[in-house]
């Protein structure tokens with residue numbers, strides 16, 4: 001699904017403040033895999049996500065998605081495959097627009113010219129049903145500005161918008177860092193359900209080792225721009241939070 005070969009990123013190359021953020025990373029991520037990315041501050045986790053999303057271009061190496069070399073494609077050109085959820089719940093939605101209008105915008109993002117899609121009553125009903133399934137009581141607030149919702153509610157809706165938009169890859173960049181523990185838990189559970197239901201390939205960057213132990217079917221640990229550990233299968237299923245903590249010793 002995602003094939004990363006020799007991926008490198010150097011910031012300020014040749015200058016005194018040069019930083020090698022990624023050093024020739026190789027990584028194969030299978031379709032349907034839910035990969036949790038952990039690692040200390042500055043180890044290259046966000047850089048890896050940025051290079052997959054196309055929000056920055058690599059210094060070397062390549063990113064392939066479904067056999068397409070996307071290494072030189074801009075972020076918007078990769079958006080037919082990729083949706084990204086950020087730490088800040090304000091990212092990715094238009095605060096002054098209603099919930100339903102935000103869903104319309106998201107639906108139009110990858111379906112340019114077919115402006116009718118988001119306007120129909122059928123579309124509104126579909127959005128209402130999907131929102132009701134989140135069990136957050138938001139289905140009767142479709143005309144309310146999305147900016148009036150809590151951070152957790154917005155993150156949940158942003159997730160839903162992404163999957164309704166038929167993305168195949170979900171990039172979760174510390175999506176719960178700004179949320180209280182209960183909301184954080186809800187958002188990660190919703191993400192987990194959506195990833196399974198829509199058979200998405202997902203990457204979750206997190207500093208929360210409990211979440212890293214609970215969610216996903218593979219964990220990588222980044223260190224100084226390289227992959228230090230990579231576990232999956234039964235080893236991932238049985239790993240405990242305290243064992244992950246020891247990785248940081």
Ligand SMILES: Nc1ncnc2c1ncn2[C@@H]1O[C@H](COP(=O)(O)OP(=O)(O)OP(=O)(O)O)[C@@H](O)[C@H]1O
Pocket residue numbers: 011012019020021039040041042043044045046047048
């Ligand atoms: N735009 C940039 N310009 C210069 N250096 C950068 C830039 N972005 C990242 N870096 C550097 O690259 C290295 C990797 O950063 P990155 O944000 O990928 O780490 P991270 O693992 O996501 O860290 P954190 O857990 O703190 O979010 C760090 O040393 C960082 O300072």
